[in-house]
Amino acid sequence: DAGVIQSPRHEVTEMGQEVTLRCKPISGHNSLFWYRQTMMRGLELLIYFNNNVPIDDSGMPEDRFSAKMPNASFSTLKIQPSEPRDSAVYFCASSRTGVDYGYTFGSGTRLTVV
Amino acid sequence: AQRVTQPEKLLSVFKGAPVELKCNYSYSGSPELFWYVQYSRQRLQLLLRHISRESIKGFTADLNKGETSFHLKKPFAQEEDSAMYYCALSSGGYNKLIFGAGTRLAVHP
Numbered sequence: 001d002a003g004v005i006q007s008p009r010h011e012v013t014e015m016g017q018e019v020t021l022r023c024k025p026i027s028g029h030n031s032l033f034w035y036r037q038t039m040m041r042g043l044e045l046l047i048y049f050n051n052n053v054p055i056d057d058s059g060m061p062e063d064r065f066s067a068k069m070p071n072a073s074f075s076t077l078k079i080q081p082s083e084p085r086d087s088a089v090y091f092c093a094s095s096r097t098g099v100d101y102g103y104t105f106g107s108g109t110r111l112t113v114v
Numbered sequence: 115a116q117r118v119t120q121p122e123k124l125l126s127v128f129k130g131a132p133v134e135l136k137c138n139y140s141y142s143g144s145p146e147l148f149w150y151v152q153y154s155r156q157r158l159q160l161l162l163r164h165i166s167r168e169s170i171k172g173f174t175a176d177l178n179k180g181e182t183s184f185h186l187k188k189p190f191a192q193e194e195d196s197a198m199y200y201c202a203l204s205s206g207g208y209n210k211l212i213f214g215a216g217t218r219l220a221v222h223p
Contacts, residue, residue, distance in 0.1 A: 031209050042215040043158075043200060050208045091158065095209045102148065102160040103211060 006092050006106035013113055018080040021109045024073055025094030033103065034067055034077050035091040043091075049075065050097060082113045116141050116205045120214035127191050128222050135186040135217045137175075137201030146204035147184040148211070149175055153197045161186075161199070171195070191221045 005024040013019050025032050033048040047057040049069045057067070064083070069075040079086055089110050093103040117140040127133055139145055149161040162170045164177040164184060175186045184201060201214040 033210070035213075043213040045210065045212070048208060048210060055208055056210070093158075097209055102163060103158075103209070104160075105158040107157045 004092055004094050004104050004106035006090075006109050008109060009107060010110045011112070013082055013111070015083055015113055016081045017113075018078065019082045019086075019111060019113075021077040021090050021092075021111070023075045023077070023092030023106060025075070025092070026104055027073065029094035029096050029104070030072070031095045031097050032069060032075050033093045033095075034075070035093065037089045037091060037108070046077070079111075082111075084113045087112050116203060116212055118201050118203050118212055118214035120199075120201055120217050122217045123215070124218045124220065126220045126222065129193055130190050133186075133188045133191045133195070133219065133221075135199050135201075135219065137184045137186065137214060139182050139184065139201075139203050141182075141203055141205070145177070145179075145184075147175075147177055148202045148204070149173070149184075149186050150200040150202060150213075151197050152200070152216075158200065191219075193221045193223060195219060196221045 007022045031050050034046040036044045036046055046059045047067045048055055052069045065079055067077045089108045091108045092106045095103045119138045121136055147164045150158045151161045152158045162168055173188045175184050177184050198216050198218050200216045202211040205212050
């Protein structure tokens with residue numbers, strides 16, 4: 001298995017533009033998590049899914065953020081419109097509920113909004 | 115409230131010195147605790163979990179329920195141990211992890 005795959009690795013965009021981050025979890029994992037990492041706040045849980053259903057999105061900072069998981073092998077995190085304070089590294093992680101509590105993280109997407 | 119506290123942002127030691135990265139937690143149930151490591155510009159990797167009682171790369175961590183702590187220890191630090199270390203608490207039935215703010219370990223030659 002190639003692990004959790006995120007794309008793109010780097011994204012530079014202008015303020016006001018729409019940004020879409022993508023994640024492919026490990027096959028067989030039924031939980032998927034989106035985290036944001038910044039120097040100031042560390043790792044913040046934004047939203048997580050179980051069996052493709054959003055369970056808790058209370059960490060999503062604003063309505064500008066949205067996430068979807070249309071099927072077991074794909075999830076997106078969208079920011080529209082983007083702002084400079086959204087600049088961060090966004091990580092996706094997946095796990096199998098009840099079997100192995102450890103996550104497998106993706107390599108992250110480094111987002112820079114100018 | 116569920117919370118993980120890592121009081122030190124930076125821990126700086128010399129090679130060969132003992133290391134202890136502190137982690138305290140707040141959780142009403144029976145905790146599942148983990149340490150994750152992130153080397154420079156890489157993905158987070160699971161280092162160890164308390165339930166396994168294992169030693170990885172010379173690191174150990176013991177859950178102390180009385181002190182609500184899960185400190186990470188290594189008797190002799192190596193330069194390659196320099197990284198960001200996150201303590202995490204599993205919360206709820208969906209494997210949701212709550213992370214501490216992280217401690218950067220810098221091991222100098």
